[in-house]
Amino acid sequence: xxxxxxxxANLLLWAAGLLLMSLAGDPNTITSKHVxxxxxxxxxxxxxxxxxxxxxxxxxxxxxALFYDPLLSRDSTISCATCHQAFAAFAHIDHxxxxxxxxxxxxxxxxxxxxxxxxxxxMWDGGVNHLEVQPLNPLTHPDEMNETLPRLxxxxxQSPRYPALFAAAYGDTAIRxxxxxxxxxxxxGLLISANAKYDQYxxxxxxxxxxxxxxxxxxxxxxxxxxxxxxxxxxxxxxNGLPPDSLLQDIGRQKxxxxxxxxxxxxxxxxxxxxxxYPYMHDGRMDKLWQVLGHYSRLATDTTLTDARLRxxxxxxxxxxxxxxxxxxxLTDRTFLYDRRFIMYP
Amino acid sequence: MTKVCIPLFIxxxxxxxxxxxxxxxxxxxxNNTGATVHRGGSELQLHFRHTVKDSTLQLNNVTYxxxxxxxxxxxxxxxxxxxxxxxxxxxxxxxxxxxxLIDEEEEGSKVxxxxxxxxxxxxxxxxxxxxxxxxxxSGAQSGALDPLNGMFWNWNTGYIFMKLEGRSxxxxxxxxxxxxxxxxxxxxxxxxxxxxxxxxxLLQIQPGAPAVVHQxxxx
Numbered sequence: 001x002x003x004x005x006x007x008x009a010n011l012l013l014w015a016a017g018l019l020l021m022s023l024a025g026d027p028n029t030i031t032s033k034h035v036x037x038x039x040x041x042x043x044x045x046x047x048x049x050x051x052x053x054x055x056x057x058x059x060x061x062x063x064x065a066l067f068y069d070p071l072l073s074r075d076s077t078i079s080c081a082t083c084h085q086a087f088a089a090f091a092h093i094d095h096x097x098x099x100x101x102x103x104x105x106x107x108x109x110x111x112x113x114x115x116x117x118x119x120x121x122x123m124w125d126g127g128v129n130h131l132e133v134q135p136l137n138p139l140t141h142p143d144e145m146n147e148t149l150p151r152l153x154x155x156x157x158q159s160p161r162y163p164a165l166f167a168a169a170y171g172d173t174a175i176r177x178x179x180x181x182x183x184x185x186x187x188x189g190l191l192i193s194a195n196a197k198y199d200q201y202x203x204x205x206x207x208x209x210x211x212x213x214x215x216x217x218x219x220x221x222x223x224x225x226x227x228x229x230x231x232x233x234x235x236x237x238x239x240n241g242l243p244p245d246s247l248l249q250d251i252g253r254q255k256x257x258x259x260x261x262x263x264x265x266x267x268x269x270x271x272x273x274x275x276x277x278y279p280y281m282h283d284g285r286m287d288k289l290w291q292v293l294g295h296y297s298r299l300a301t302d303t304t305l306t307d308a309r310l311r312x313x314x315x316x317x318x319x320x321x322x323x324x325x326x327x328x329x330x331l332t333d334r335t336f337l338y339d340r341r342f343i344m345y346p
Numbered sequence: 347m348t349k350v351c352i353p354l355f356i357x358x359x360x361x362x363x364x365x366x367x368x369x370x371x372x373x374x375x376x377n378n379t380g381a382t383v384h385r386g387g388s389e390l391q392l393h394f395r396h397t398v399k400d401s402t403l404q405l406n407n408v409t410y411x412x413x414x415x416x417x418x419x420x421x422x423x424x425x426x427x428x429x430x431x432x433x434x435x436x437x438x439x440x441x442x443x444x445x446x447l448i449d450e451e452e453e454g455s456k457v458x459x460x461x462x463x464x465x466x467x468x469x470x471x472x473x474x475x476x477x478x479x480x481x482x483x484s485g486a487q488s489g490a491l492d493p494l495n496g497m498f499w500n501w502n503t504g505y506i507f508m509k510l511e512g513r514s515x516x517x518x519x520x521x522x523x524x525x526x527x528x529x530x531x532x533x534x535x536x537x538x539x540x541x542x543x544x545x546x547x548l549l550q551i552q553p554g555a556p557a558v559v560h561q562x563x564x565x
Contacts, residue, residue, distance in 0.1 A: 177486060184484055
């Protein structure tokens with residue numbers, strides 16, 4: 001008797017679970033509510049405004065499908081999402097340099113993808129001037145996806161899946177470079193992170209601990225000339241005093257501008273979600289935040305510095321470094337990291 | 347029929363800028379581009395003809411010699427033309443915003459057809475050789491400006507305005523390749539060129555009165 005009752009209870013529980021799952025529907029479903037967005041409080045107007053590329057649920061779904069599809073790489077082994085992981089603010093956690101097909105390794109650390117609508121340049125050297133054309137780099141780079149545009153368009157046209165997705169997004173099944181890139185921009189553009197504990201604190205929805213507040217004050221004194229709110233970057237370029245790697249021989253911004261004074265300058269990264277975007281620096285040489293702070297702390301006595309802002313940071317006491325890390329952790333936005341819209345369920 | 351055939355000197359000067367940087371000097375009288383202006387009704391056709399010295403450019407087949415006596419062959423010649431305008435006594439009476447990719451390998455690309463050209467008497471034709479800065483900063487584009495055409499730099503955003511490729515035993519590059527890829531829209535690196543060519547006499551465009559202007563000029 002007892003057994004059959006337990007069995008019945010078990011069955012009921014399963015039935016209830018199944019019912020709930022069917023009510024929740026396809027976890028990949030996107031409606032207009034999901035793609036509605038506005039400039040977060042405290043953010044300036046965006047640089048990329050979806051001009052000539054109005055966001056739609058079907059456009060976003062197409063962009064997301066492309067982002068998560070290994071078909072985009074030459075041998076169909078890696079997708080954008082291979083190196084841009086949602087839970088790492090779309091950086092590649094614990095991987096120093098970018099990874100490509102056939103185990104190929106690039107020369108720079110995978111940057112997170114967040115708040116791209118407010119960026120006027122892309123890549124560590126700022127060589128790319130527009131959100132829409134940025135994906136051409138990983139798509140065609142020999143050490144990344146190593147694909148060509150004609151081959152990619154042919155693969156998408158022959159796929160059983162894409163003509164319908166393009167038709168839903170654009171009204172007909174034509175698959176062109178511009179449509180591929182604009183759909184990707186609809187997906188990557190909506191990767192907006194503005195709900196960290198720090199943001200909630202600014203909106204008076206939560207309070208910061210004493211240690212976090214001490215860290216914030218220190219940060220404003222020592223770090224914000226290069227990493228100012230709300231993006232925690234000036235979007236400028238700097239040589240942050242790292243000795244150049246003798247094997248990578250990466251001259252940074254100079255490669256783009258040709259100007260000797262830009263040698264070893266790299267894009268100043270946003271510190272939003274910095275807790276989960278390790279490793280750090282353009283070549284991923286540091287694994288821990290305390291290593292980064294240690295580096296800046298030591299620069300007080302570095303005579304080779306080209307950027308005077310760096311000398312004003314250190315030395316930082318052990319307590320100050322702990323406070324700074326406590327503050328940096330308030331920039332982690334878990335709503336963003338676990339946002340179901342940005343994940344593709346099989 | 348009246349025809350205007352015009353050498354595009356600007357093409358030459360672009361060529362020189364980069365030829366100087368190369369260990370292989372190329373003839374100053376190397377390549378001319380000739381344009382022919384036809385007209386039929388309100389459609390204006392521009393016919394482009396590429397010449398090396400005085401003969402029509404031939405890819406792959408003909409060995410040319412530069413001023414230093416170094417032999418070379420050419421395998422590719424492509425470039426952008428845009429913002430074509432016609433000038434009359436009153437100013438710019440016609441302006442096209444379209445871009446065209448002219449490719450020596452594709453006959454069809456060497457004829458630009460402009461529609462709805464207003465009737466008038468024109469004294470000069472002008473255009474941009476290359477792509478203006480706005481179109482270098484406008485993200486994904488289609489048609490002539492589709493990155494699919496291989497005239498786009500991904501890593502340092504911008505269009506390649508002109509590609510001239512070939513081979514020469516004098517080239518120290520791998521496979522003795524010659525590659526001139528010219529582009530750049532940013533301050534200090536602006537390599538697009540405004541070209542304005544005076545027409546020999548007036549080009550009269552009138553509905554239903556076909557005419558072709560032809561004039562050949564060489565350096």
